[in-house]
Amino acid sequence: MPRSAHDLASVDRFTPVSRRAAATDRFSPVMILLTLLATVGCLAYGVFLLQPSHRGDLIPWLLVIVSEAILVLHALCAMWTVLAGTRDVRDHEYWRARDDLYLLSRLSQRGDPSRWPLQLNGRRVDVDVLITVFGEPLEVVRRTATAAMAIRGRHEVWILDDGRSDEVRALAAQIGCRYVRRLSGGGAKAGNVNHALTLAKSEFFVILDADFVPLPGLLEETLPFFTNETVAFVQTPQTYGNLHNVISRGAGYMQAMFYRFIQPGRNHFNAAFCVGTNVVFRRRAIDDIGGMVTDSKSEDVWTSLTLHERGWRSIFLPTTLAIGDAPDTIVAYSKQQLRWATGGFEILLQANPLSPRRRLSLDQRLMYFITATHYLTGIVPGVLLMVPALEVFFDLRPVSMDVGWGTWVVFYGGFYVLQIVLAFFTLGSFRWEVLTLAACSFPIYTKALVNAVTGRDQAWSVTGAQKQVSPFTVMGPQVCMLVFLLCTTAVGIWRDTMLGRPSIATLWCAVNSAVLLILVVVALGEIRAARTGSLAARADRAKVLATSAALAAPMPLSTPADAVAARHARTRLMRTTS
Numbered sequence: 001m002p003r004s005a006h007d008l009a010s011v012d013r014f015t016p017v018s019r020r021a022a023a024t025d026r027f028s029p030v031m032i033l034l035t036l037l038a039t040v041g042c043l044a045y046g047v048f049l050l051q052p053s054h055r056g057d058l059i060p061w062l063l064v065i066v067s068e069a070i071l072v073l074h075a076l077c078a079m080w081t082v083l084a085g086t087r088d089v090r091d092h093e094y095w096r097a098r099d100d101l102y103l104l105s106r107l108s109q110r111g112d113p114s115r116w117p118l119q120l121n122g123r124r125v126d127v128d129v130l131i132t133v134f135g136e137p138l139e140v141v142r143r144t145a146t147a148a149m150a151i152r153g154r155h156e157v158w159i160l161d162d163g164r165s166d167e168v169r170a171l172a173a174q175i176g177c178r179y180v181r182r183l184s185g186g187g188a189k190a191g192n193v194n195h196a197l198t199l200a201k202s203e204f205f206v207i208l209d210a211d212f213v214p215l216p217g218l219l220e221e222t223l224p225f226f227t228n229e230t231v232a233f234v235q236t237p238q239t240y241g242n243l244h245n246v247i248s249r250g251a252g253y254m255q256a257m258f259y260r261f262i263q264p265g266r267n268h269f270n271a272a273f274c275v276g277t278n279v280v281f282r283r284r285a286i287d288d289i290g291g292m293v294t295d296s297k298s299e300d301v302w303t304s305l306t307l308h309e310r311g312w313r314s315i316f317l318p319t320t321l322a323i324g325d326a327p328d329t330i331v332a333y334s335k336q337q338l339r340w341a342t343g344g345f346e347i348l349l350q351a352n353p354l355s356p357r358r359r360l361s362l363d364q365r366l367m368y369f370i371t372a373t374h375y376l377t378g379i380v381p382g383v384l385l386m387v388p389a390l391e392v393f394f395d396l397r398p399v400s401m402d403v404g405w406g407t408w409v410v411f412y413g414g415f416y417v418l419q420i421v422l423a424f425f426t427l428g429s430f431r432w433e434v435l436t437l438a439a440c441s442f443p444i445y446t447k448a449l450v451n452a453v454t455g456r457d458q459a460w461s462v463t464g465a466q467k468q469v470s471p472f473t474v475m476g477p478q479v480c481m482l483v484f485l486l487c488t489t490a491v492g493i494w495r496d497t498m499l500g501r502p503s504i505a506t507l508w509c510a511v512n513s514a515v516l517l518i519l520v521v522v523a524l525g526e527i528r529a530a531r532t533g534s535l536a537a538r539a540d541r542a543k544v545l546a547t548s549a550a551l552a553a554p555m556p557l558s559t560p561a562d563a564v565a566a567r568h569a570r571t572r573l574m575r576t577t578s
Contacts, residue, residue: 032083034425038418039079045415046072048407053400060390060398067380068415074377075419077370078262085265089315090225097121097224101153113152118219120227126202127155127219127280131177132189135163136210138171140325144213145175153219158200160192187294189276190303194291202283209277212238212324222280225315232285232312233304235263236278236319240326244542245529246522248328250433251336255326257423263316271367272316273304277324285312298343305351305368309359329530330471330523333437334444341375341448348372349452375445382442385481385512388505392492397505405504439512440519443477471523482516485509 048054049068055061103117103124118125129148133141141159148157158178161168162185172179182195193207204226208214222234237259240252266272276299286292286303288310293302304314327333347353353360353368360368390396399408423434450456472479492506529538 031425032086034418034422035079035082038422039076041414041418042072042075042079045411048411054403056399056401057390057396060387060396063383063387063390064398067383070373070376070380072415074370074374075415077366078257081265081269081367082261083265084268085261087268089264089267089317093227094224097227098220101220101224113216114150115154116152118153118223120223125204125223125226127153127223128196128200128202128205129155129157129208129214130193130196130200130205131157131159131208131210132192132277133159133161133163133165133168133210134189134192135165138165138167141168141210142171142175144208144210145171145177147213147215148208149175149177150216151214151218152216153223155206155219156200156202158196160196162189162192187292188297188299190292190294190299194294197283197286197291204280204282206280207277208322209324212277212322213241214278214322215320218278218321219280221319221321222317225317226280226282228313230311230313231282231315232307233274233279233281234315234317235272235274236317236321237263238275238278239320239323241323241544242325242328242542244538245328245526246433246436247330247333247526248326249431250437251328251333252326253431253434254437260318264318266367267314267316269363269367270308270313270361271364272314273371274300274314276300278322285310288312296343296346297339298346301343301347301371302351305347305353305360308364329526330519331469331474334441334474337378337441337444338448338451341378341445342451344372344375345449345452375448378438378441378445379449380442381439382446382481385442385485388492388508388512389484389488391503391505392488392495392509408504436515436518436522439515440478471526475519475523478516478519482513482520485513485516489513 045068049065097120100122101118101120103119118127129151131141131144131148145157145159156178157176158180159168159172160180161172162182164181169179169181178200180196180199182192185191187194197205204223206214206218218236222236225231225234238255239259240248240255243249243252263272279300285307289303289306293299293306296302308314327336347368351358353365353372358365387398420435423431489506489509492503492509496502496506
């Protein structure tokens with residue numbers, strides 16, 4: 001029988017849930033064990049597929065070998081990166097700089113925390129906060145700009161309006177932000193930032209997308225890293241607050257593994273890269289490479305790579321310091337993934353990290369190669385969809401008939417099931433939305449690869465600023481594939497009935513059909529929600545709740561502001577006793 005909560009007074013600011021979250025070690029022994037088991041599962045599956053005695057018919061065998069080789073390679077590299085990231089990137093110098101962040105002599109009257117002078121290495125420093133705007137709703141911009149003004153530590157807030165909106169200009173004047181509007185839109189977001197840097201001259205600058213609401217401690221947590229003169233930028237996670245439907249949860253949780261484990265692991269390869277928002281740059285580093293790179297849809301990754309080639313260091317801090325919006329419609333998700341994937345493939349084709357011309361360390365070459373090829377893993381599900389159809393229609397199998405069901409399940413499960421279990425453990429629950437999106441996104445990544453190969457330009461778009469359009473405008477390939485798989489499943493059932501035994505191919509087709517059918521059902525629900533106007537309302541409520549919870553959450557560690565208060569108290573006590 002569960003115990004009821006006691007009625008004793010709280011002993012601190014934590015609730016049991018928030019205390020457990022603050023005390024949890026991301027790299028627990030179970031997490032490490034699961035990672036090692038998943039690594040063994042990857043290797044065993046690779047050996048199983050390459051066994052000559054297990055080889056089936058050539059065409060499906062090649063499709064499976066190439067596809068699974070991509071998945072196994074990326075899974076192994078992900079495990080390696082995860083295991084490399086167990087050490088905290090914050091060292092003694094960081095904590096000392098954090099304690100000395102505020103100019104104590106200027107804080108006899110504490111006043112407005114957003115005007116407190118900041119210092120690094122005993123020297124005063126200034127910060128600009130740049131908010132990039134490109135047609136986002138006015139209330140979204142207001143929420144972010146207002147929160148940016150409240151960041152602790154003296155700074156200036158600039159709204160960089162590429163949407164050229166008079167309402168945004170009036171909003172900036174009302175809140176007290178600087179306002180910048182360009183005459184042209186060249187270079188998209190990176191061009192917008194570069195233009196602003198001709199006006200904003202502070203030693204450090206923060207980039208925020210218009211939909212990312214910063215928390216007050218953003219500078220307190222990131223600026224101390226710059227006590228190391230080689231640090232070019234400090235990146236923090238993209239945490240999403242509008243996880244209110246299948247698409248937003250799938251898109252949001254899809255990034256969770258990357259931000260919780262992969263980016264922290266890349267710290268130790270000096271290959272953590274910028275993701276375009278929630279990032280603090282050292283101005284001198286950007287000047288060193290002639291500004292943010294503007295020739296790609298992934299200007300953030302290109303800028304990171306260029307900085308690393310110049311010998312700069314990057315830091316990823318896995319602490320939520322801003323809360324934004326995940327794409328919550330199929331169209332928005334498709335556009336976001338298409339832009340990211342096109343940028344990744346551009347790096348592979350135009351700046352191959354393995355090329356001897358690139359001045360990167362071996363660690364960095366490997367990490368950037370994994371980044372540049374990552375979206376191939378998104379094309380693989382589309383290739384594998386064709387494998388069961390080859391058996392149903394042409395009796396071609398990827399694996400020899402001599403391999404029994406039990407053997408196949410052991411090795412296949414050792415790879416895929418352990419990957420799912422590991423994802424379950426890291427996310428805290430099973431997220432079927434992630435698997436659904438991952439399985440249905442192959443047309444997006446295929447188009448991105450074609451764009452990168454042919455040099456086709458993709459129009460710039462931002463999350464949350466798209467007009468409501470039918471999701472079926474971007475779902476043609478998925479719908480066609482669903483019809484094909486349903487027909488294949490029906491033929492497979494007829495074939496199995498005639499043969500008097502079930503086959504994996506028919507079951508495989510049925511499962512794939514069900515996954516694609518889920519996406520169609522989600523699309524129909526999205527259309528219905530758009531008609532009633534409930535989609536935007538639910539997203540806004542979820543974002544407000546998440547942001548409020550983050551602002552109200554107790555800090556697990558004292559802030560520099562608390563340290564300043566403690567020093568004042570000690571000083572007063574010493575004066576009193578003397």
